[in-house]
Amino acid sequence: MSEAEPIVVKTVAELKDAPEEFREAVAKLVISHAINELYGAQVFDEPAIALAPTPYAKWLTCRVAMEEYGHHVRFKQLGEQIGIPEGRMMPSDSKRPLSIFEFPLKTWEEFVTIKLLADLAEILQVEDLLHCAFHPLRNLARATMPEERFHAQFGEDFAAELVKTPEGKARLQDAINRYFPYLPAFFGGSKSRNNEIFRKWNIKLRTNDDMRADFLNRAREVTAKYGLSLPEYQEAA
Amino acid sequence: MTSPAPSPDDVGDAIAAASWFAAVGEPWTAADQSEAESYTHALQLGMLRIAIAHDWHDAARITQDPGWSRTWWDIEEHQRQDLTLAAERQVGRHALMTALSAVMAAAGDLVHGKAALAAARAGIADPTLTRVAAGAAAMACHQLALSTIAQASESHPFRIKFRLFAAGRWPLCAVGDAMYVF
Numbered sequence: 001m002s003e004a005e006p007i008v009v010k011t012v013a014e015l016k017d018a019p020e021e022f023r024e025a026v027a028k029l030v031i032s033h034a035i036n037e038l039y040g041a042q043v044f045d046e047p048a049i050a051l052a053p054t055p056y057a058k059w060l061t062c063r064v065a066m067e068e069y070g071h072h073v074r075f076k077q078l079g080e081q082i083g084i085p086e087g088r089m090m091p092s093d094s095k096r097p098l099s100i101f102e103f104p105l106k107t108w109e110e111f112v113t114i115k116l117l118a119d120l121a122e123i124l125q126v127e128d129l130l131h132c133a134f135h136p137l138r139n140l141a142r143a144t145m146p147e148e149r150f151h152a153q154f155g156e157d158f159a160a161e162l163v164k165t166p167e168g169k170a171r172l173q174d175a176i177n178r179y180f181p182y183l184p185a186f187f188g189g190s191k192s193r194n195n196e197i198f199r200k201w202n203i204k205l206r207t208n209d210d211m212r213a214d215f216l217n218r219a220r221e222v223t224a225k226y227g228l229s230l231p232e233y234q235e236a237a
Numbered sequence: 238m239t240s241p242a243p244s245p246d247d248v249g250d251a252i253a254a255a256s257w258f259a260a261v262g263e264p265w266t267a268a269d270q271s272e273a274e275s276y277t278h279a280l281q282l283g284m285l286r287i288a289i290a291h292d293w294h295d296a297a298r299i300t301q302d303p304g305w306s307r308t309w310w311d312i313e314e315h316q317r318q319d320l321t322l323a324a325e326r327q328v329g330r331h332a333l334m335t336a337l338s339a340v341m342a343a344a345g346d347l348v349h350g351k352a353a354l355a356a357a358r359a360g361i362a363d364p365t366l367t368r369v370a371a372g373a374a375a376m377a378c379h380q381l382a383l384s385t386i387a388q389a390s391e392s393h394p395f396r397i398k399f400r401l402f403a404a405g406r407w408p409l410c411a412v413g414d415a416m417y418v419f
Contacts, residue, residue, distance in 0.1 A: 055310070055410040056300035059372030060365065066345045066375055073342065150364065157365065 006202055010135045012081045018134075022201045023082075026134050028194060029203065030079045033125075034089035037072035039101045040118075041065050042091075048111040057158070061111075064154060067147045078140055100182045109175040112162060115155030117179065117219055121186050123148050124211050124218075133202040156222065163226045176223065177231045183219070184233055187212040248382045251403065252344050257351035257374060260405025261296070261419045262359060265289050269418070272401050276408060277416045279394035280312050288415035290407075293361045296419040299409050300369065306411035316394060317380060323387035333386060340382040341375060348374035370407060377402050 009018050015026065045065030052058040076089045100118055105111060126148055129141035162168035188195060188208040198204035206214075216233065223230055260269075273287045290296040299305075324333050352370035356363065380395035389396065401408045401418065409417040 050314075054301045054303075055305055055373075056297065056369050058310075059300070059369045059376065061372070062376055063349070063368040063372035066341065066372075069341075070345060150368075154365075 006133070008133050008135065012078075012136050015082055015134065015136075019201075021197060022134075022203070025194070025197045025201055025203050026137060027079070027082065027084055029129070029198070030075055030082065030137065031084060031089050034072055034075035034079055035091055036098065036101075036122075037068055037075060039091055039098075040122075041068040041072065043101050044105055044111060044114050044118075045069075047105055048108070051105075051108040051111060053108055057108075060154065064115075064151055067151070071144050071147070074140055074144065078136055081136070098186060100186050103179055103182055107171070107175065108158075109162060109168075109171040110179060112155055112158040112172060113175040113179045115151055116159050116222065117155070117176070117183055118186075119148060119152040119155060120218060120222065121183055121215055123152055124187075124215050128204045128206055128211065131202070131205060137203070156226075159226045159228070163228070169227065172226075173228050176228060180219075180230050181233070184212055184216070187215065248340055248378070248385050249343055251381065251399070252340070252347065252378050255399075255403035256405040257348055257402065258355035258370060258405060258407060259351075261290075261355055261407050262292055263405070269401070269404065269406060272397060272404065273406075273408065273416065273418050275392070276394055276397045276401060277411075279392060279397055280309065280316075282306075282309060282312065282411060282416070284414075285411060285416045286414060288417050290409055290417050290419035293356055293359055293363070293366060293419075296407065296409060296417075297363075297366050297369070299412060299417045302412045304412050306413075309411040309416075313380075313394070317383060320380075320383040320387045320389060320395070323389075324383055327386060327388065336386060337379060337382055340378055344375055344378040345371075348378065373407060373409075374402055377408075 007018060007022065009015050009022070015023060018026075045061060045068050049058050049061045049065065052061045076086065079089045080086065100121075103110070103114075105114070123145070126141045126145050129137055130145070132138040132141065159172060162172045190207075190209050192208050195204065195208050199207070216230075220230055270287060277285045277287070290299050321333070327333075328336070349367065349371035352374065353364075353367040356367050356370070361367075377395070377399050381399040383389075384393050384395040398408050407419040409419055411417070
């Protein structure tokens with residue numbers, strides 16, 4: 001791939017003068033984040049309020065759901081500013097959700113697993129935008145990051161509670177065993193053309209494989225902290 | 238003479254005007270007692286005494302008590318579902334969801350900020366607990382919006398619960414023979 005002249009786009013207004021490939025890459029990322037944040041709130045966070053074991057956990061989950069929905073709104077607003085039609089930033093029948101959202105949430109332990117591991121995966125995705133060449137997207141990532149970190153901490157805090165009893169620990173480990181296999185694919189294919197373009201324009205920094213490897217290390221670390229483990233992961237050939 | 242039915246705009250005004258968490262930890266008043274009793278009666282929870290959480294640590298402990306009343310939560314959930322159906326009949330599902338989303342978008346950061354401020358004034362720097370408080374307040378806003386759109390009476394438990402929040406209190410939960418309010 002040919003090297004692109006590095007550019008920095010500081011405002012939404014400047015984006016219209018950026019190369020088409022840059023504009024399309026930014027749009028793809030904004031759409032992806034807007035949809036994923038909404039899916040997360042709708043299929044995991046809102047239903048988890050009913051599963052939460054105490055009023056404290058229920059209200060905290062309610063707040064987390066609102067924050068995730070707020071992330072969707074922020075990405076959607078940025079999308080509208082750069083001319084993406086609203087319909088493209090909403091889940092639809094024609095857009096298949098990522099596999100991580102196809103997991104049928106049934107228990108509190110599953111939700112804790114999702115916060116512990118899926119939100120860690122989300123942190124990595126947002127981290128990669130913290131130096132994005134399109135500054136409005138970089139700024140949005142910076143605004144979102146503290147709440148994303150809190151959501152992963154939520155997963156850790158409730159994991160710490162659950163592992164206090166052997167039964168709770170076994171239920172949590174079982175949830176990890178069933179949910180974790182969905183996660184590595186969240187980072188995209190090894191030979192992703194989109195990722196190549198993102199990196200070419202300094203919109204993102206790392207390859208999908210680098211991020212996946214980093215995620216696996218961090219996920220192993222955080223689960224080990226609570227005496228838990230990840231199931232065997234077979235890397236795609 | 239009957240007063241005109243409140244509109245979703247009234248909900249926004251009520252949320253903006255509420256004294257969110259301003260009276261938590263302050264001395265309990267006869268008016269607070271009366272409102273809290275009305276809330277438990279409206280939920281038909283039987284004979285519950287009103288008990289007070291004295292500080293934020295107390296509130297955190299009470300809301301994590303394993304003996305909390307699931308009946309209380311379930312009754313509120315049933316009320317919420319009934320109101321949702323009634324509100325959908327009044328304005329249609331799409332309009333209801335749009336109105337509720339607008340209320341929650343406006344309320345979310347406001348109540349979180351108020352909770353964080355009140356906790357900070359009490360010397361509490363606990364981002365989790367302030368989010369718990371904000372979640373409870375946001376849920377009360379949602380319930381107020383539903384009860385308003387469904388044109389529920391002023392004696393509906395969600396209206397009374399919101400009045401407790403508006404008065405700066407935080408209605409917590411039922412544990413054993415008591416309904417706790419902060």
